[in-house]
Amino acid sequence: MSLRATDLAYRVPGGHQLFTGLDLRVEAGQVVGLTGESGCGKSTLARILAGHLPPTTGTVLTDGYPVNAPGPRPVQLVQQHPEKAVNPRWTMRSVVAEAHDPDPALCERLGIRAEWYGRRPAELSGGELQRFCLLRALGPRTRYLIADEMTAMFDTLTQAELFAVVRDIVTERSIGLLVISHDIPLLDRLCDEIVAMPEQASAVSP
Ligand SMILES: Nc1ncnc2c1ncn2[C@@H]1O[C@H](COP(=O)(O)OP(=O)(O)OP(=O)(O)O)[C@@H](O)[C@H]1O
Numbered sequence: 001m002s003l004r005a006t007d008l009a010y011r012v013p014g015g016h017q018l019f020t021g022l023d024l025r026v027e028a029g030q031v032v033g034l035t036g037e038s039g040c041g042k043s044t045l046a047r048i049l050a051g052h053l054p055p056t057t058g059t060v061l062t063d064g065y066p067v068n069a070p071g072p073r074p075v076q077l078v079q080q081h082p083e084k085a086v087n088p089r090w091t092m093r094s095v096v097a098e099a100h101d102p103d104p105a106l107c108e109r110l111g112i113r114a115e116w117y118g119r120r121p122a123e124l125s126g127g128e129l130q131r132f133c134l135l136r137a138l139g140p141r142t143r144y145l146i147a148d149e150m151t152a153m154f155d156t157l158t159q160a161e162l163f164a165v166v167r168d169i170v171t172e173r174s175i176g177l178l179v180i181s182h183d184i185p186l187l188d189r190l191c192d193e194i195v196a197m198p199e200q201a202s203a204v205s206p
Helices: 042-049 092-097 104-109 126-137 156-173 184-190
Strands: 002-011 017-027 031-035 057-062 075-078 144-148 176-180 193-196
Touching: 002 042, 002 176, 017 031, 017 042, 017 176, 031 042, 031 184, 042 075, 042 144, 042 176, 075 126, 092 126, 104 156, 126 156, 144 156, 156 176, 156 184, 176 184, 184 193
Parallel strands: 031 176, 031 193, 075 144, 144 176
Antiparallel strands: 002 017, 002 057
16 A cells, blocks of 8 residues: 555646656555755646656556545645635634534544634634645545645744654555655654655756
8 A cells, every 4th residue: 555656747837847757655553754956846746646647658657546636635634724725704713614524532632622613714814724624635535645844834842743753644544644844854753664755856957
């Protein structure tokens, strides 16, 4: 059981080639770190792995099936900017309910307070909002989670606390976790394996 990308290439529409020949594998229950210089295409790769963006060429399979096969999405993505990932007009109750009926124990573990559910995104801090994005992403059908700089807005203590909770949850549920970050000490603490974007990713010619 794995999230497996094979021979991926992506060319920015009307622009340059971001990467070619990229292979990546995250096993169920494994925590993999991904790092690489700014602008090399990590967030683009994250969107491709989650099935939000088609690669120019190559395949992404989750447990042997195409990532964008019809049905519930097995790969969930939590991004750096939670405010861009939610409908600003919806209450947090609606944002989460659209995805799944949240388990109260999971809400508690993520530090979500009952009074936040009736608020809209602009009425929460970035960190509070990100907890809802995590809750939404950790539905019962999630098999793989991609955390793309997801704690960039947290202080160091909160970042460590939240990643500890997420690490426990993915282990308990055998979810494969891909952590994208520039923070190598964080990746060292969390990950079973760390991979770097290939050198060519930032050097592929137009
Ligand atoms: N739809 C698009 N249109 C134009 N350019 C794009 C598009 N998507 C990505 N890019 C460009 O592709 C490059 C890679 O962006 P991406 O956000 O994937 O990099 P990154 O490695 O995650 O960077 P960072 O570490 O700074 O977050 C950037 O130069 C970006 O401007």
